[in-house]
Amino acid sequence: MKDKVAIVCGSSRGMGKAIAAKFIELGAKVVMVSRNEERLLSAMREITSKAVEKGDRTAVKRALAIPGDVTKKEDIERVVKETIEEFGTVHILVNNTGGPPAGYFEDFDDNDWLSAINLTLMSVVRFIRLVAPYMKKQKYGRIVNITSMSVKQPIDNLILSNTVRLAVVGLSKTLALQWAKYGITINNIAPGPIYTERIKELSWARASKEGISYEEALQRWIREVPAGRFGEPEEVAELAAFLASEKAGYITGTTIQIDGGAIKFVL
Ligand SMILES: NC(=O)c1ccc[n+]([C@@H]2O[C@H](COP(=O)([O-])OP(=O)(O)OC[C@H]3O[C@@H](n4cnc5c(N)ncnc54)[C@H](OP(=O)(O)O)[C@@H]3O)[C@@H](O)[C@H]2O)c1
Known part of the structure; x- marks a missing residue:
């Protein structure tokens, strides 16, 4: 992953932060994105100072924090624009953000459904739309979407997640088939708890x-x-790092669960 340029969304805490830290450890140039600027900067400083302590002298230069809300088209455009200005291209995109609210069918109106679609699906559509031209041109790209075990086994009180995340799986599979010829892989990670x-x-x-x-x-x-x-966020980061690496070039269109066995289906 050395010198590959990665955008990691939702990386001020949780799995996104662990993924950003792993990518820095592996030598990538990492753009960290989330809404809360203070928390984002603090996460970036924590990651880079740990890397520097371990002897990685270029870590600070290879990390960039861009505050942004992935539900906003203009923020996504700004993130990609600033990434290109700073690092010249994008090789790796990790789509990740907060989950839609918990609740049952009866709890949500049209606005709730549209917000969930905007947060979970449209953020992925918009980011992919903007980074794909660079990936196609350089004939290399790795897209990893953080979804949920809910795409394989619905979770009782998470109807928005159960429904909208499956659209991300459909999108990824379709693009994985169409863009394999450009050296672009697209995979989903489906975490359990x-x-x-x-x-x-x-x-x-x-x-x-x-x-x-x-x-x-x-x-x-x-x-x-x-x-x-x-599971620990760092365990998810190991999987994301492999899927985002050159070595995973023959893995595309998959949805890989990381769940300690929580999903009970055979396939
Ligand atoms: N943890 C689990 O057990 C689990 C299991 C299955 C699936 N998931 C899903 O996996 C994803 C990540 O989970 P997590 O547990 O790591 O979540 P988390 O700890 O809540 O972290 C979410 C990250 O996304 C950022 N974020 C939230 N909304 C955003 C927005 N609109 N724009 C930009 N950044 C945003 C947050 O920072 P800001 O608040 O600063 O924006 C934070 O950095 C979520 O979608 C979650 O539903 C989690």
């Missing part, structure tokens, strides 16, 4: 809805995982 702020927030929501303690809500997640624990 990973110990991040998101899982903590969902556990608080579950606790208050079901009248149980926060600890019990966490344990209920864990009981659904044969591995008997949450």
Whole structure:
């Protein structure tokens, strides 16, 4: 991954942050994107100072934080424009953002559905549209979308995620088939429960809805995982790094689960 240019969305915390850190460790030039500027800058400083401590003297120069909201077309355009100005091209795109809100069918109106589509699907459509010309021209690209185990096995109270994330899988598969000839691979990662702020927030929501303690809500997640624990963001980052590497050139159009066995289907 040395000197490859990567845009990692949603990278101020959680899986996105772990992926950005891994890419820096592997020598990439990394553009980190998320809404909260302070948290984004702090994440970037933490990642680069750890890399420098390990003897990576160019880490600071290879990291760029661009605050932006992936639900906004103009922000996506700005992120790609500034990436090109700074690093000249894009080799790797990691699409990642916050998940749509938890809830049941009866809880959501049209605006909620359209917001979920904008957040989860249109952010991916817009980023891919803008980076694809560079990837096609250089005959090299790696696109990795962070989705959810919900694309393989619906999660009871996450109807928006269960529905809209499948559109990302359909989009990825279609483009993977059409763009393999350009050396572009497109794959989805489908995480099971990973110990991040998101899982903590969902556990608080579950606790208050079901009248149980926060600890019990966490344990209920864990009981659904044969591995008997949450995954770590760094474990997801290892998979993302492989899919984004040159070595993964023959893997495209897949949706790979990383879930400690939580998904019960055979295929
Ligand atoms: N953790 C799990 O167990 C799990 C399992 C399956 C799927 N997932 C999905 O995987 C994705 C990442 O999960 P996570 O647990 O790492 O989430 P997280 O800890 O909540 O982190 C989400 C990241 O995305 C950024 N973000 C959120 N909305 C954004 C927006 N509109 N524009 C730009 N950046 C935005 C956040 O920063 P800002 O707030 O600063 O923007 C943050 O850096 C989510 O879609 C989640 O639903 C998570």
